Amino acid sequence: MVQYPSIDWLAISPLVILLGGTLLVLVVGALTKVWPRGLYAVSTAALSAAALVVEMVLWNRVGHEGPVSIINDALAIDRFTLFVWIGVTIATGLVSLSTADYLRREDLEGPETYTMYVCAAIGAMIMAASNDMVVLFLGLETLSIALYVLAASHRRRVDSQESGLKYFVLGGFASAFFLYGIALVYGAVGTTNIARAGQLLSQQVFVDGDDALLLAGVALLMVGLAFKVAAVPFHFWTPDVYQGAPTPSTSFMASVGKFAAFAAMLRVLTTALGARADDWRPVVWVLAVASVVVGSVLAVVQSDVKRMLAYSSIGHAGFILIGVEAAGHAGDQDGIPSSLLYLLLYSVLVIGTFTVVTLVTRSGDRASDIGSFRGLGKERPLLALAMTVFLLAQAGMPVTSGFIAKFSVIKAAADNESYAVAIIAMVASVVSAFLYLRIMISMWMSDAESGDEAREKVAVPWTAGVVVLASVVFTLVAGVFPGWLIDATRDALVVVR
Amino acid sequence: MELVVFVIAAAMVIVGALGVILRPNPVHAALSLVLTLFGVAVHFVALEAHFLAAVQVIVYAGAIVVLFLFVIMLLGVDRTEDISIEPFKVQRPMALVVGVGVIGLVTAAVSSSRDAIGRGNGLEIPTVTGDNDSNVRQIARSVFGDYVVAFELTSVLLVVAVVGTVMLTRRIKTGKGES
Numbered sequence: 001m002v003q004y005p006s007i008d009w010l011a012i013s014p015l016v017i018l019l020g021g022t023l024l025v026l027v028v029g030a031l032t033k034v035w036p037r038g039l040y041a042v043s044t045a046a047l048s049a050a051a052l053v054v055e056m057v058l059w060n061r062v063g064h065e066g067p068v069s070i071i072n073d074a075l076a077i078d079r080f081t082l083f084v085w086i087g088v089t090i091a092t093g094l095v096s097l098s099t100a101d102y103l104r105r106e107d108l109e110g111p112e113t114y115t116m117y118v119c120a121a122i123g124a125m126i127m128a129a130s131n132d133m134v135v136l137f138l139g140l141e142t143l144s145i146a147l148y149v150l151a152a153s154h155r156r157r158v159d160s161q162e163s164g165l166k167y168f169v170l171g172g173f174a175s176a177f178f179l180y181g182i183a184l185v186y187g188a189v190g191t192t193n194i195a196r197a198g199q200l201l202s203q204q205v206f207v208d209g210d211d212a213l214l215l216a217g218v219a220l221l222m223v224g225l226a227f228k229v230a231a232v233p234f235h236f237w238t239p240d241v242y243q244g245a246p247t248p249s250t251s252f253m254a255s256v257g258k259f260a261a262f263a264a265m266l267r268v269l270t271t272a273l274g275a276r277a278d279d280w281r282p283v284v285w286v287l288a289v290a291s292v293v294v295g296s297v298l299a300v301v302q303s304d305v306k307r308m309l310a311y312s313s314i315g316h317a318g319f320i321l322i323g324v325e326a327a328g329h330a331g332d333q334d335g336i337p338s339s340l341l342y343l344l345l346y347s348v349l350v351i352g353t354f355t356v357v358t359l360v361t362r363s364g365d366r367a368s369d370i371g372s373f374r375g376l377g378k379e380r381p382l383l384a385l386a387m388t389v390f391l392l393a394q395a396g397m398p399v400t401s402g403f404i405a406k407f408s409v410i411k412a413a414a415d416n417e418s419y420a421v422a423i424i425a426m427v428a429s430v431v432s433a434f435l436y437l438r439i440m441i442s443m444w445m446s447d448a449e450s451g452d453e454a455r456e457k458v459a460v461p462w463t464a465g466v467v468v469l470a471s472v473v474f475t476l477v478a479g480v481f482p483g484w485l486i487d488a489t490r491d492a493l494v495v496v497r
Numbered sequence: 498m499e500l501v502v503f504v505i506a507a508a509m510v511i512v513g514a515l516g517v518i519l520r521p522n523p524v525h526a527a528l529s530l531v532l533t534l535f536g537v538a539v540h541f542v543a544l545e546a547h548f549l550a551a552v553q554v555i556v557y558a559g560a561i562v563v564l565f566l567f568v569i570m571l572l573g574v575d576r577t578e579d580i581s582i583e584p585f586k587v588q589r590p591m592a593l594v595v596g597v598g599v600i601g602l603v604t605a606a607v608s609s610s611r612d613a614i615g616r617g618n619g620l621e622i623p624t625v626t627g628d629n630d631s632n633v634r635q636i637a638r639s640v641f642g643d644y645v646v647a648f649e650l651t652s653v654l655l656v657v658a659v660v661g662t663v664m665l666t667r668r669i670k671t672g673k674g675e676s
Contacts, residue, residue, distance in 0.1 A: 005645060019653060026660065074646035112664045119657045126650060138650040142657055149661035164665075184603075188610065216606035 005072040011058060012075070014051040014085060015122055021047040022118035029111035038463050041100035044114040048093030048121075055085050069131050069496045073193055076131035076267075076496035080336070083492045084128035084263040087344045091255040091351060092121040094467050098355040099248040101461035105363055106154065106246070113153060117252060120146035124260030128267070131496055133182045133192040136264055140178065140228070143260055144171050150249040151241055154365060163244025170237045171227070178224025184217030185272075194272040195497050202275040218273060222283055225268070228261035229317045232290035239302075242310035243368065247361055250306065251354030254313050255347035262320055262343055266336055270327050271495060281328035285421060288325055291318030292425050296432035305357055306368045308435055309350070312394060315432055316346050319409050322421055326412035334412035337489035341408050344485070345401040345478055346394075352471030353390040355464050356383060362456045370442050372455075377444040380458050384443045386468045391436035393475050396429050401478035408486070502543050509536030527565045534558040548632040 009016075025043050029035060059082045062068075067078030075081075096114055103109045123142030130136035148171060152164020182192065188211065189197045189204075206214070227234040242250045269280055295315025302308040320342050327335025360376065361367045377384040393402035406429060413422040460468075478485055509532055516529025534557040541550035583589065640648050 005642060023656070071646050072643050074644070112660055115660050116657070116664070119653060119660070122653055123657075132647070134644060134647045135650065138647055138654060142650065142654050145654065145661060146657045149657070149664055152665055155665075180603075184606070187607075210610045212606040213610040216603050 008068070008070040008077070010054075010061070011068070011070050011077045014054050014058075014089070015125060017051045017054065018047055018089075018118050018122055018125075021050070022115045026111050026115045034109055035111075037104065038100040038461075040109075040111045040114050041096045041463060044096040044118060045093040047118065048089045048096070052086065052089045052093075055082055055089060058082055059086070063491070067494055067496045069195065073195065074132050074135050075126075075129045076195070077129065078492075078495045079488075080263075080267070080340070080492040080495045081129040083340055083344075083488060084259060085125050087259055087347055088121050088124045088128070088256050091252070091259065091347045092117055094348070094351045094355075094470065095248055095252045095255065097463045098251065098351065098358060098467040100463040101459075102246070102248050102358050102365075102464075106156070106365060108154065113150070116146045116150050116153070120150070120252070121256055124256050124263075127260040128263035130264070130267070131194050133185070133194065133268075133272075136194075136268070137175075137179060137182060139260070140224075140264065141175060143257065144175060144228070147171075147249075147253055147257060150252065151245040153249065154246045157244075157246075157365060159244035160246060160365075163241045166244075167237055167241045174224050174227035174234070177220050177227075181217045181220030181222075181224060184213055184220060186217075188214035188217060194267060197272040198274055198497060201273065214276070215279060218276065218280055219283075221268060222280065222287075225261060225265045226287055229258055229265065229320070230291075230314050231287040231317050231321060232294040232314060235291070235294070235314045238314055239307045239310040242313070243304060243306040247306065247354055247358040247365060247368075250309075251351045251358075254309075254350040254354065258313070258317065258320075259343050259347055262317075262324070262339060266324060266327065266339060267495070269324065270336065271497060277328040277330070281325055284321055284325045284328065285418070288318050288321035289421055289424055291315065291321060292428040293318075296428040296435075299432055299435045300438075302435075304369050305360075305373065305439060308370075308439070309353060309357070312432060312435060313350065315428065316342075316350075316394075318428075319406060319425060320346075322413050322418075322425055323409040325418060325421065326409070326416050329416040329418075332412070332416055333490075333493065334408070334415055336493055337486070338408035338412040340489045340492055341482075341485060342405040345405040345475075348471050348474050348478075349390055349393050349402060352386065352468055352475065353394070355467045355471070356387045356390070359383065359458050359460060359464055362458065367455075370439060371449075373439055373442040374446045375443075375448050375452055376458065380460065383458065383460055383468070386472050387443060388440055389472050389475055391440055393479070395433040395436045399476070399479050401475045401482070404479060404482040404485075499543065502539065506536045506539035506543065509533070509539070523569045524566065527562055527569060530565070531558050531562050534562070546632060548636055 022044065025040065025047075029040065058077065059079065062077060062079050062082060067076065069076045096117055099113060099117075103113060120143050123139045123144075123146065126139030127136055127143065130139055148164055148168040151167045152161050154160035185197070186192050189200055191197055191200065201214075223234065227237075230238040242253070245253065269277075269284075273280060291314050295311050295313070295318055299308050299311035299315065302311060320339050323335050323339030323342060325335070326332055327339065329335070357368065358365075360372050362372070373387075376387070389400065393400035396402045396406040406425075410422045410425055413419075413425070513529045513531070513533030513536060516532065517526045520526045520529060534553060538550045538553040538558070541547075541553055
């Protein structure tokens with residue numbers, strides 16, 4: 001007789017709601033005529049909102065009953081998981097809304113793009129919740145394959161097809177590394193369960209190079225995860241893919257993709273390999289420093305805004321890696337909370353930024369060079385103002401959420417006496433401020449050039465307007481009153497072990 | 498006896514794998530894959546995983562490779578790709594060095610810690626009984642018990658694959674946008 005595992009339906013209901021809802025939208029959408037303007041997006045956002053409500057209920061439940069691992073220890077439901085779930089769900093809703101008029105403008109209207117968003121979000125949520133490497137790998141693949149398709153989804157732009165193929169080939173390669181890493185770690189530890197691997201490794205004593213297999217596995221796992229978070233030197237795909245992909249898909253990659261990959265990285269490194277932190281911490285240190293420096297310096301020399309933001313996202317990944325590095329010090333209480341905080345704040349920021357970029361690239365999604373922003377301050381002052389807020393926040397300006405994010409990771413590094421990385425990060429942050437200033441100058445201070453009148457006007461549909469407004473409000477509120485968010489991230493320290 | 502079977506099967510796997518990447522004709526490459534998959538099936542038999550061996554032959558060597566051949570035929574066999582052009586001259590020698598290096602490191606890691614594999618840790622090797630159905634039963638227990646989340650997730654992955662394929666291959670309307 002097969003022993004069926006007991007299933008905690010409430011705990012997996014956010015996933016069930018999202019999957020069931022999006023399949024319903026897909027099937028009904030395929031059988032009916034094109035829905036009225038924006039309805040696909042609004043229904044997807046409504047699904048996200050429904051999932052968000054359940055996640056809030058779960059957040060309270062975990063607060064009362066403590067973290068649990070469900071369905072034969074495959075998924076871990078703790079506040080770490082739920083924090084990422086909440087972030088991913090919010091990001092999915094926002095990106096769906098910002099996609100609504102984009103698809104209409106580019107004549108690509110249909111429900112499939114939203115299904116891809118939601119399926120990718122489910123993959124991301126599984127990655128964050130996975131308590132087993134096999135489940136983690138499946139979540140990673142669900143997320144990645146949906147992202148490859150999204151990158152290639154603009155059928156009329158060759159750039160989009162090219163970026164999809166590049167991402168697919170390199171991403172498949174990285175997944176293979178990751179899978180091999182899982183196999184070697186399994187060989188060394190004897191289990192794919194993350195919490196159990198952590199327990200075993202904390203008791204096991206390796207003698208005489210017996211741990212070479214484990215270390216090789218950890219190295220391969222790091223390659224796979226560093227590729228997904230776009231850390232230097234595994235970042236080469238990022239500029240091309242970010243530039244070529246449809247702009248809303250780029251914002252989805254930069255928010256949900258990073259959130260999931262970092263969540264997986266944090267769980268694997270701190271829970272499964274926490275006992276071996278001295279082995280992986282130097283690797284993360286190098287990745288962090290290389291990403292901050294290369295991301296900031298190369299961002300400055302770009303002339304295409306989407307490429308600039310791609311390099312800046314590499315730099316931001318470096319900052320989050322500083323938090324991951326801090327989490328590798330014994331007895332650290334700041335690393336995981338600061339990384340999670342950075343991820344949430346950056347996701348909202350990057351969605352806001354790319355929503356403005358989506359509007360500015362105009363029909364055809366091609367005008368992403370910095371000249372396209374010329375005169376935006378005169379033409380659409382409110383939109384330019386919102387973009388200014390996002391750029392200042394990304395630069396780490398006080399009163400915005402970006403300052404809180406950068407401050408928290410650098411504080412975590414300094415508390416663990418990683419002064420070198422803290423100083424390098426601050427210098428790089430100053431360098432990258434130059435890039436954000438360049439876009440601002442182009443928006444507000446550049447003189448109009450001949451031919452500017454002939455350009456298409458920048459239209460602001462209400463769905464994109466809502467996303468921009470929500471992102472601005474969140475950026476400022478989180479920048480002025482960060483206390484409640486910091487408290488929430490502190491709760492995420494109690495995980496399934 | 499076991500060693501002989503292992504060596505022959507391993508040789509099949511490696512020769513097939515080399516064929517996949519070295520044969521200039523894509524049909525030959527796809528057929529080399531059959532050899533590899535068949536070799537893996539022999540390994541499964543040697544490990545007494547008869548069910549997996551059967552599935553390996555039926556699904557991979559049968560269905561998947563036929564699918565590959567379909568795609569190759571659809572896209573045209575006779576198209577050749579000129580891979581002699583090299584934008585970065587150092588790329589290939591470097592790829593060779595790094596590739597050999599990675600293989601060397603992993604081999605060294607496995608051989609130096611082979612004694613540690615499965616020793617005194619969580620590894621539970623299920624006992625093989627003489628029962629012919631035990632294989633199938635064990636797999637069913639794993640799939641619908643221990644790994645039920647992974648099993649169900651695979652269906653989400655398949656949904657993504659199907660919807661993605663439709664998205665990327667469907668004919669686009671020639672509307673206001675240029676093609």
